[in-house]
Amino acid sequence: MTMLKEGRPTAPQAVAEEHVAPATATGNRALMLEEPLIFEIGSADTTGVDFAEVPKVKSRLGNLARKEAIGLPGLSEQETVRHYTRLSRQNYAIDLGLFPLGSCTMKHNPRLNEKVARMPGFADLHPLAPQSTVQGALAVIHELAQWLVTLTGMHSVAMSPKAGAHGELCGLLAIRAALEARGDARSVVLVPESAHGTNPATAAFCGYKVEDIPATPDGRVDLEALKSRLGPDVAAVMITNPNTCGLFERDMKTISDAVHAAGAFVYCDGANFNAIVGRVRPGDLGVDAMHINLHKTFSTPHGGGGPGSGPVVLSQALAPFAPLPFVEKQGDRFVLVEEESVEDHHGGSFGRMVAFHGQMGMFTRALAYILSHGADGLRQVSGDAVLNANYILRSLSDVLDAPFGGSGPCMHEALFSDKGLAEGFTTLDIAKGLIDEGFHPMTMYFPLVVHGAMLVEPTETESKAALDQFIMALRSLAERAKAGDEALKGAPYHAPRRRLDETLAARKPVLVWTEPELAEAAE
């Protein structure tokens, strides 16, 4: 026998152009693995969980035993880990890179907060456990509440709303309860054209007629139009400040004074609180209610679309109407006030909004975040968030139209329009091009007051190097879209999927998996 001496090739060899990316037999592309549905790979007899032996007892299910197959496939533990790990790799995330989704505040999610939320003393507590056994948990809610009240300069805070839109509901319900308590039925809520869609949806849900307030050419609420619409039928004005064009509403205090003079309340959408935290207190601007998205400003993870958390800070006028339950400090004890039959100073509460007391898992994370930053760190948060956005705005305003760029600095997000792109090229093309460049696209086509809007919110946790790379990528895409580079219309090319057909999905909705043979039979 002879030993082979050639060894293996150690330098790449040139291949013909048509062989650069040949199809594979599996459809996989090295680290990018295609993953079927659990219904295609699992089986009813496979499980990844073992249990203790079941004691023999006579069933007391009252003839209700579920007899037919449920149709739930199982996977072993390793198959499960692989399935979800492979799927995870088809997602973009803050952990991978800059995620400049305007109005969503995709900042770094510190891992200390995850650790803290998982401490058994918080995570393994039942919501109805006797209050003597959950004093530390109530202390967390109370401590976070104190921070939120102090940072906003407001009177009190309702902690239970589960998300921003749920917070809006809380604020409007408090306003409606306050108006009803003084026997003043009002029917209209005014909402600026640039508002988030949740604002009009919430107002309508609470039984109000929604009327738009126009914007001025410089992207702000038209003060005169607002003032002239105020009257005895207006219950509230919902304003986002800083607004969705990324601008501070300079006239906020004047607006509040006018609204109050007309007997109405000011609801502020706090989605953009990150721009002013530690520097401006909404309470000083005459706000009556504002939700705080803990998953934005205070960095609790977005989790692929929730869970969020939307505590609502309230003015003194609205505080008596806050929802149950809430935490009160009585001497050195914390008490969870949860009964609806409370007759003392809480008699005005508009009631309960959720089964228990809100998003405890988000409270622990948000408190850890706030304590980590402290008053000085939070002031730096808003400063750097605004600095980063202005840096992007000014670095790109020679290639992209910045509709409000002339009216001074922006706040924490930079707004561009599609003006000047070549015929047939859209904001969508630039967004999809960004995917190929390794970034999550900005918010697109919102706010509705700007044509082909691109709303870029970098957040304060991005370094200058990361911003420079993003600016370079967006500049390149803007130039390609202006030059009419047709290739851009097919982007993305390098993502797990090409552009998806949303029209087909809506026309013939397939919302659950059906076994192919059943699907065929149903055709």
Added chain:
Amino acid sequence: MRYLPITDADRQEMLSVIGAASVDDLFVDVPVQARLPGTIVGLPDHASELAVERHMAKLARQNLSAGEAPFFLGAGAYRHHVPASVDHLIQRGEFLTAYTPYQPEIAQGTLQVLFEFQTQVARLLGCDVANASMYDGSTACWEAIGMARRITKRGKALLSSGLHPHYVSVAKTMAKFTGDALVHEAPKLDAATDIDALVASIDKDTSCVVVQYPDILGRIADLTPLANAAHEAGALLVAVVTEPVALGAIAAPGHMGADIVVGEGQSLGVGLQFGGPYLGLFGCKQKYVRQMPGRLCGETVDAAGQRGFVLTLSTREQHIRREKATSNICTNSGLCALAFSIHMTLLGEKGLRELATLNHALAVEAADRLAKVPGVCLLNDAFFNEFTLILSKDARDVVRNLADKGVLGGVSLGRLFPDAADIGNGLVVAVTETVTAEDVETFAKALEEELA
């Protein structure tokens, strides 16, 4: 500050590009009176990771966690063992730090999970379709009442006395503003559910009947007669499931005629978490899908013809429809849906069946043991993993005293129904696979001392 990477040198360079002298100058649009000159007075400055961890750990130690004591609480939140791989997988940054999948080409991971989740939930509940989750069971419940109003164009909902009282409170809060009329009373300490009474109350103004299964006292009954009666009167049946593990053992509400089935999904994957974040489950019949609230994920193809998933039917949603939307919901409970789905995948049909069988068997044993304690009487004929004991004295005091002895012994009806004095001796006890025989014995002895 460890999370903020911009250096002083960066700041100067960036300010010169912007054309501003200082960061404070960028806030020129804020009226001077509203600008704080420095850090907010009275608040501490930044702290190290170690210091924050110490502070939070100290607060955590002031609680008696469920794992540290014999634990029997349920009433809408259940303690189950969550396999270690669930928490590992949901902490992958690509899931944890992603957003709502608005850009489907780079969110197929989240979207495929949601499609699988919707299918798992629909099958578990016995529905044709399910959405991508709601905030929690209670909010899903009132969304269902609103949906029934839109479908039937009627405004009176009959709420079973067995519906979780906090769900009733949430619905009452919303009804004050939407104008729905809600009919409800507190439950009686009776082994039978109130289905017969509900059947008798349905009339031509009824939009829906809302019934919990198993109910707040742990009772279970066939929903078919109620579904038939509702449908005959042109009303819908809304079923509420607060313990989804039960559906591994007992018939699914959708298969008994429920039109909308909602639930709390916390039992699988999510944990107790002192009440949140939780996971609202929402399923319904195919014909009502366009009236459904919340996000929906659907299958489609991409430009190259490959299967993919997108958020769909968004013309029901607030960001398109604004004031005409079916609901104002925006964020859902994505990460909790992921945890639920992973746990369900690990279990599979076999595991879920075993888990449910084990829960029921342990609950039967515990119920029989506890019923032997002098002064204790078992209310239920039929139940899954939760039942009601009638004690010889007010259960609220008993629960507090047991807690002082280190036993977390159920939820008193006095706490759940503070205004219903006649049921104050009722104690709702849940028994899951996490309860040991020693726990039951400790509980029984402590209860015996307390009632002596």
